[in-house]
Amino acid sequence: MRCPTLSELPSPPRGRSGWPWTEESPELAHLMPDGSPWPRISVVTPSYNQAKFIEMTIRSVLLQGYPDLEYIVIDGGSTDGSVEIIRKYEKWLAYWVSEPDRGQSHAINKGFEKATGEIYTWLNSDDYLLKDALGHVAVAYRRSPDAGAWCGGCVRVEPNGKKVWVRWPKRLDAEGVADWNQNSFGQPACFFSKEAWERCGPLDEELHYGMDLDLWLKMAKAVAIERVDKELAAEHAHDEAKTEADRGRMYATQFLLQFRHGYEQFAVEDITRWMNDYLEYRRRVERMYRFPLVRRIVAPLARTVLEKLHVL
Known part of the structure; x- marks a missing residue:
């Protein structure tokens, strides 16, 4: 599906402006600069009771101006108004469902079972893509056909939208990824090929935290991971976020995974x-x-x- 334009989407809530409310990414040409078709990018958003954030997430994906988007939303049976927000945008979704699931990892796995793209990513419903992110990833994908994953800068933003910092990937080899506290990078700004997912997925549904680190440790051993020198996504800093609410369990899981993978x-x-x-x-x-x-x-x-x- 070609991404819709700003004028085609529902009007933003009152008082919302800027990206992705009143601004959009430039519409990309039908073909890539080398004349080849743009690779299909499949984005999966898992969500549960994130009505406060999910509309921004959805709009940030749909307003990429990208020629071949497949957007899938897997909601875990929300009761906070999330479903009504998703329905506003359902005509631009390749698939969506709202039903109880076994957690975030299960929801993401369900989404990728429906995916048909060449490039995959998941975007949590309290994160959002930045302008032109999908175009930058597609260019990197074509430029480095031997790579299996691509990671860019991930912006940390406060609830008021103020930029706190940018996490850039440093070392993307296996040992670099394993030394997570020194070389961590933002999952929302990471993409991988269908082939890499088939080799290294699915996510471990027993993991409540660290399922992304587990996947990256597998991928770093199996495929080349390339850095994209662009800010691609943003993550909200808020008290309800899993990584803010229970840091002890998050770090314990990190250590467990480092031992599990031999680091x-x-x-x-x-x-x-x-x-x-x-x-x-x-x-x-x-x-x-x-x-x-x-x-x-x-x-x-x-x-x-x-x-x-x-x-x-």
Whole structure:
């Protein structure tokens, strides 16, 4: 399906402006610059009770101006108004469903079972693509036919839309990916070929966290992963996000996967470093508590800040 234009989509909610509400990506030519057809890109969005974000996600995919998009939405039976939002855009969806599932990994696997594209990605319903992302990925795909995956910059944004930072992929070889705390990259800005998915998928449905890291560890051993020097996607920083809500389980899963894939040295290094940081923190707190003013005022305030930052 050729992406719809801004004028074809439903009007944005009142007060919404900018990308992807009142702005769109330029419409790409029917054929690539070399005269070949654009590769079909299949995007799967898993979602459950994300009415606050999902419309932005959907519009960011549909307004790519891309000539051959296949967009699939797998909703887990939402009850917060998400289904009504999805229905507004269903004429531009290749497939969608709202029914109970076994979690995010299961939803993504269900979506890729329906996919027919040459390039795959999933985009969570609290993330969104940036302008021209699909075009940049397609060009990278044609330029590096021996690669099996492509990763670009992923922007972290606050709820008000302010840009916090950009995560760029650094080392994309197997050891680089395994050293995740030093070389992590943003999943929303990552794409892979159908062949890579068939070799390395599906996602492990037993994993509530880290299913993307598990897949990337498999892919880094099986195919070449190329960097795309473009910002491709953005992820919202919000308290309800899984990675914000339960960092302890997220890190525990990361260490488990590093051991599972034979890279236990990176897990041991990270655990040792964090233990040393924690012990140093305890020593500093003990020194602070020697002063009466700190005990009464400063220490409780510092603890509140550290808990908010998920340091404690």
